[in-house]
Amino acid sequence: MASISIIKEKCVGCKRCVGSCPFGAIAVIDKKAVIGPKCTLCGSCTESCKFEAINFVRDEIEKKDLSEYRGIWVFAEQRYGNLKSVAAELTGKAKELAADLDVQVTAVVLGSDIKHLSKELIAYGADEVLIMDTAWLRDFNDYVYGEVMIDLIKEYKPEIVLIGATSNGRSLAPHISSTLRTGLTADCTVLEIDKEERLLLQTRPAFGGNLMATIVCPNNRPQMATVRPKVFKPIEPDYSRQGKVTLLTAPSPIERFVKKIRDIDNEDGLNLADADIIVSVGRGIGSQKNIQLAQELADALGGALGASRPVVDSGWMPYSQQVGQTGKTVAPKIYIACGISGAIQHLAGLADIETIVAINNDPDAPIFKVANYAVVGDVKEILPLLTERIKCIK
Numbered sequence: 078m079a080s081i082s083i084i085k086e087k088c089v090g091c092k093r094c095v096g097s098c099p100f101g102a103i104a105v106i107d108k109k110a111v112i113g114p115k116c117t118l119c120g121s122c123t124e125s126c127k128f129e130a131i132n133f134v135r136d137e138i139e140k141k142d143l144s145e146y147r148g149i150w151v152f153a154e155q156r157y158g159n160l161k162s163v164a165a166e167l168t169g170k171a172k173e174l175a176a177d178l179d180v181q182v183t184a185v186v187l188g189s190d191i192k193h194l195s196k197e198l199i200a201y202g203a204d205e206v207l208i209m210d211t212a213w214l215r216d217f218n219d220y221v222y223g224e225v226m227i228d229l230i231k232e233y234k235p236e237i238v239l240i241g242a243t244s245n246g247r248s249l250a251p252h253i254s255s256t257l258r259t260g261l262t263a264d265c266t267v268l269e270i271d272k273e274e275r276l277l278l279q280t281r282p283a284f285g286g287n288l289m290a291t292i293v294c295p296n297n298r299p300q301m302a303t304v305r306p307k308v309f310k311p312i313e314p315d316y317s318r319q320g321k322v323t324l325l326t327a328p329s330p331i332e333r334f335v336k337k338i339r340d341i342d343n344e345d346g347l348n349l350a351d352a353d354i355i356v357s358v359g360r361g362i363g364s365q366k367n368i369q370l371a372q373e374l375a376d377a378l379g380g381a382l383g384a385s386r387p388v389v390d391s392g393w394m395p396y397s398q399q400v401g402q403t404g405k406t407v408a409p410k411i412y413i414a415c416g417i418s419g420a421i422q423h424l425a426g427l428a429d430i431e432t433i434v435a436i437n438n439d440p441d442a443p444i445f446k447v448a449n450y451a452v453v454g455d456v457k458e459i460l461p462l463l464t465e466r467i468k469c470i471k
C-alpha cells in the first residue's frame with residue numbers, strides 16, 4: 078500500500094511542497110510540512126522537495142508482458158446503419174497515432190445491417206474493419222455491446238481502444254475497462270504517442286479545467302480513452318483506399334448473455350399455489366434439520382411445505398417456498414403454521430383459507446388471532462405427534 082510521510086529532521090519549512098500539491102493537502106505548521114486528510118497519494122509533491130524530506134512509498138506493481146498487445150482499435154459507433162461522426166473523427170486520429178507505433182488501425186462495428194459501413198471506415202483511415210452484424214445487436218445495450226467488445230479485445234489484443242464520448246460510449250467504455258481491469262481516460266482532448274514506451278499520452282482538463290493532465294496507462298492493456306465528438310477533425314475520406322473487412326460470427330445471445338442460475342420449478346416439490354394443504358415453518362422450528370419434521374407431516378397429508386421469510390433468509394428453504402408479502406400468496410384449504418408468529422407481512426400471503434392451524438409455544442403469538450385451531454406447545458414435539466396421528470387415521 079502506498080504511503081507518504083514527512084521526515085521532520087530534514088524538513089526546513091520552505092513551503093515549496095505546498096504549491097505542488099494539486100489537492101491542497103500540504104500545510105506548513107511550526108516550520109514543518111504536514112500532510113492533511115485531503116492527500117490522495119498521487120505522488121506529485123515528491124519532486125518538489127530539495128531536502129528529500131518527503132518520504133513517498135509507491136505501490137509495488139507487478140510487471141506484465143504487454144508485448145502481445147498490438148494495434149489501435151476504434152469502436153465505430155453507428156445507429157441504424159449510419160456512422161456517428163465521432164467514428165470517422167477517431168479513425169482519422171487513430172491513423173495518425175498508428176503511424177507512430179507502426180501498427181494498423183482497426184474499426185470495430187457492432188449492429189444489424191451494417192456491412193456497408195466498412196467502405197466508409199476504410200475511406201476515413203481504417204486498415205481493417207471488424208463487423209459483427211446480427212439482429213440482436215440492432216439496438217445498443219451497454220452490457221451486451223460491452224461483453225461482445227470484451228470477448229473481441231481478449232481475442233485480438235489491441236494495445237489502444239478509442240471510443241466516442243457519446244452517451245452510448247460513456248456507458249460502454251467503463252464497462253469494458255472495469256471488466257478488463259485496465260485504465261480509461263474520459264473526455265481526452267489531446268492524444269499522442271510516447272514512441273519509446275509505446276504509451277498513449279492521454280491529455281484532458283483536470284481540476285475544473287484549471288490544468289491539463291496527461292495520463293498514461295503503463296501497466297495494463299488495452300489503453301482506453303474516450304473523446305467527445307468534434308474534438309478531432311476527420312481526415313478527407315479517400316474512397317479508393319483498400320482495407321480488409323472481416324465478418325465476425327456473433328455468439329449465440331442465449332448462451333453468451335443469459336445464464337441459468339437455478340431451475341426453480343424442479344426444486345419446488347409440490348407447487349404451493351396448487352396445494353390444498355400447506356405445512357409452513359417459521360423461525361420457531363429452530364434449525365434446518367427440524368424442517369424434516371414438517372416435511373413428514375406434509376407428506377402424510379399429501380400437502381406442500383411453505384416457509385416464513387426468516388427461514389428462507391437463513392437459507393434453510395428456497396425462496397420459491399416463501400409465503401407472504403414478498404413471497405407467494407397461497408389459498409389452500411388447510412394452512413398449518415409451525416413456529417410462525419403471524420406478522421402482518423406473512424399473513425398478507427394467506428388468501429381465503431378455510432382452516433388455519435397454528436402451533437406456537439407463545440400463547441400470545443399474533444398467529445392465534447387468525448387461527449381456527451391453536452396448539453400451544455413446542456413445535457418439535459407436536460409435529461411428530463400430529464404426523465403419527467394422521468398416519469394412524471389413514
Ligand SMILES: Cc1cc2nc3c(=O)[nH]c(=O)nc-3n(C[C@H](O)[C@H](O)[C@H](O)COP(=O)(O)OP(=O)(O)OC[C@H]3O[C@@H](n4cnc5c(N)ncnc54)[C@H](O)[C@@H]3O)c2cc1C
Pocket residue numbers: 358359360361362363384385386387388399400401402403404405415416417418419420421422423426436437438439442454455456457
Ligand atoms: C417489507 C417486508 C416484507 C416481508 N415479507 C415477508 C414475507 O413475504 N413472508 C414472511 O414470512 N415474512 C415477511 N417479512 C418478515 C415479517 O415481518 C416477519 O419478520 C416474519 O414473518 C417472521 O417470521 P417468523 O414468524 O418465522 O419468525 P418470528 O417472528 O421470529 O416468530 C417465531 C415464532 O416461533 C415461536 N417459537 C419459537 N420457538 C418455538 C418452538 N420451539 N415451538 C413453537 N413455537 C416456537 C415464537 O413464539 C414466535 O412466535 C417481511 C418483512 C418486511 C419488512
Ligand code: SF4
Pocket residue numbers: 083087088089090091092093094095105109110125126127128129130131
Ligand atoms: S519542500 Fe520539503 S523542506 Fe520544504 S516544507 Fe516541504 S517537505 Fe519541508
Ligand code: SF4
Pocket residue numbers: 081097098099100101102103112115116117118119120121122123
Ligand atoms: S501525495 Fe499528492 S495529494 Fe498527497 S500531499 Fe503529495 S501531492 Fe498532495
